[in-house]
Amino acid sequence: MANITRFFVFLSCFCFASRVGSASGNRNVLVIIGDDAGFEMQVYNNTVCKTPHLNSLASRSLTFTQAFTSVSSCSPSRSAILTGLPQHQNGMYGLHQGYHHFNSFDTVRSLPLLLNQSGIRTGIVGKKHVGPESVYPFEFAHTEENNHIMQVGRNITLIKLLVRKFLQQKDDRPFFLYIGFHDPHRCGHTNPQFGNFCEKFGNGEPGMGLIPDWTPVHYSPEEVVVPPFVQDTPAARSDLAAQYTTISRLDQGIGLILQELQAAGHDKDTLILYSSDNGIPFPNGRTNLYNSGMAEPLLLSSPLHTSRWGQTTDSFASLLDVVPTVLDWFGLEYPEYEIFGKNKLVKLTGKSLLPALKEEQSWNTVYASHDLHEVTMFYPMRIIRTGDYHLIQNLNFAMPFPIDQDFYLSPSFQDLLNRTRKGQPLHWFKTLKNYYYRPQWELYDLKSDPQETVNLADNSDYRDVLQELRSQLQAWQKVTYDPWICAPWGVLEDEGPYKDNPVCMSMDNGT
Numbered sequence: 001m002a003n004i005t006r007f008f009v010f011l012s013c014f015c016f017a018s019r020v021g022s023a024s025g026n027r028n029v030l031v032i033i034g035d036d037a038g039f040e041m042q043v044y045n046n047t048v049c050k051t052p053h054l055n056s057l058a059s060r061s062l063t064f065t066q067a068f069t070s071v072s073s074c075s076p077s078r079s080a081i082l083t084g085l086p087q088h089q090n091g092m093y094g095l096h097q098g099y100h101h102f103n104s105f106d107t108v109r110s111l112p113l114l115l116n117q118s119g120i121r122t123g124i125v126g127k128k129h130v131g132p133e134s135v136y137p138f139e140f141a142h143t144e145e146n147n148h149i150m151q152v153g154r155n156i157t158l159i160k161l162l163v164r165k166f167l168q169q170k171d172d173r174p175f176f177l178y179i180g181f182h183d184p185h186r187c188g189h190t191n192p193q194f195g196n197f198c199e200k201f202g203n204g205e206p207g208m209g210l211i212p213d214w215t216p217v218h219y220s221p222e223e224v225v226v227p228p229f230v231q232d233t234p235a236a237r238s239d240l241a242a243q244y245t246t247i248s249r250l251d252q253g254i255g256l257i258l259q260e261l262q263a264a265g266h267d268k269d270t271l272i273l274y275s276s277d278n279g280i281p282f283p284n285g286r287t288n289l290y291n292s293g294m295a296e297p298l299l300l301s302s303p304l305h306t307s308r309w310g311q312t313t314d315s316f317a318s319l320l321d322v323v324p325t326v327l328d329w330f331g332l333e334y335p336e337y338e339i340f341g342k343n344k345l346v347k348l349t350g351k352s353l354l355p356a357l358k359e360e361q362s363w364n365t366v367y368a369s370h371d372l373h374e375v376t377m378f379y380p381m382r383i384i385r386t387g388d389y390h391l392i393q394n395l396n397f398a399m400p401f402p403i404d405q406d407f408y409l410s411p412s413f414q415d416l417l418n419r420t421r422k423g424q425p426l427h428w429f430k431t432l433k434n435y436y437y438r439p440q441w442e443l444y445d446l447k448s449d450p451q452e453t454v455n456l457a458d459n460s461d462y463r464d465v466l467q468e469l470r471s472q473l474q475a476w477q478k479v480t481y482d483p484w485i486c487a488p489w490g491v492l493e494d495e496g497p498y499k500d501n502p503v504c505m506s507m508d509n510g511t
């Protein structure tokens with residue numbers, strides 16, 4: 001109970017700092033989000049995949065080594081980035097487009113909405129993947145809703161020209177520009193003619209079109225760095241080599257955008273944030289909330305905070321911190337309002353990252369919450385991640401973990417399937433059976449087991465740790481009004497006689 005109390009004290013102390021620095025004139029923000037991008041860059045010690053433009057950005061950034069998404073799925077993550085609220089609170093439970101049709105609640109106050117109301121010009125180029133429009137209104141919008149996603153998300157020459165158009169608009173207001181690259185997302189499921197990662201799209205070969213600003217960089221399967229959570233096989237290596245080529249397009253696209261920013265004279269007044277929405281689309285990655293699906297690259301570059309340029313920080317960051325960080329940069333406060341009514345005031349549980357640009361912070365805890373990816377893929381999970389431990393609760397643990405359409409067709413997953421069917425060695429740290437069937441609780445000691453291979457949830461030596469983490473996780477679920485707070489063993493009653501004192505009522509199903 002003491003820890004829950006501490007947690008709420010922390011939340012109640014949360015407030016926005018006044019403006020940092022002493023810039024004259026406008027302050028602007030540029031957020032760049034890669035699609036399923038990971039740590040395949042020198043900044044994070046990958047010596048093979050060449051990313052000179054991200055390297056350059058990192059030399060003017062603070063690089064976070066402990067940054068995490070709050071959900072490892074595209075639309076839910078983007079909704080969390082743009083609202084500061086976990087998916088179970090903003091309503092974007094799964095993918096937005098097509099028959100999945102998930103949307104945030106109509107009453108959610110997103111970042112673009114708040115900025116529009118505060119006299120800040122908002123723009124989006126590339127992948128939006130959230131809705132409804134009334135919740136996520138951008139004044140300048142070139143997205144999959146009015147263009148082809150391949151063009152606005154992968155054609156870096158077009159992206160450059162759209163950024164130029166936005167920056168050259170005659171407008172004295174400060175701006176918030178959000179770039180949603182579709183690279184390095186897979187495309188074997190939707191556009192296989194361009195390769196598994198669209199690594200041939202725009203490379204100038206017959207039928208591939210030409211992106212004038214892109215110089216493709218090619219890699220051999222032998223030279224790629226196989227992440228420890230991916231099987232080391234020829235199929236997975238070829239898949240990674242294709243991914244690296246697409247990352248070269250993302251990296252060069254970022255270089256073009258930063259060039260446009262400089263040409264427009266905004267390199268001295270713009271906060272730049274680079275990250276990704278979810279884990280890489282490989283086994284144990286995207287749609288998982290193991291470290292391999294949850295850890296994200298995060299670069300934060302401020303022209304007003306040069307003392308930590310080129311440094312790394314181990315302070316924890318969450319993509320739920322993006323909204324508080326941007327509001328802090330603009331000197332704006334988050335409004336008081338309700339989503340679920342009944343005096344349930346919305347509180348951001350993230351924090352501004354700007355203090356880390358001045359000095360090291362002691363942040364060491366993040367939370368995550370996943371319900372679906374595709375509409376058929378209900379697999380709710382709730383997570384707390386600290387410096388030492390990673391606790392995962394699989395709420396519907398008796399169900400097999402679902403596989404999405406895109407990943408199913410990928411060479412890496414087909415390789416695991418075929419090897420399993422033929423009884424061949426997987427060269428993987430799991431079997432498909434234990435990948436599909438997971439216990440209710442998973443607890444990993446990250447100091448001794450960074451790859452998360454030994455589940456300690458039933459180890460009596462860790463009983464106190466488990467209890468402490470469960471309490472903290474439940475406190476976060478409570479403050480974010482998680483409808484799943486009683487799952488899987490109880491039913492939440494919070495209406496009628498329970499309105500002022502919600503309770504979890506037991507289903508008496510054996511526990």
Ligand SMILES: [Ca+2]
Nearest residue numbers: 035036074277
């Ligand atoms: Ca994604």
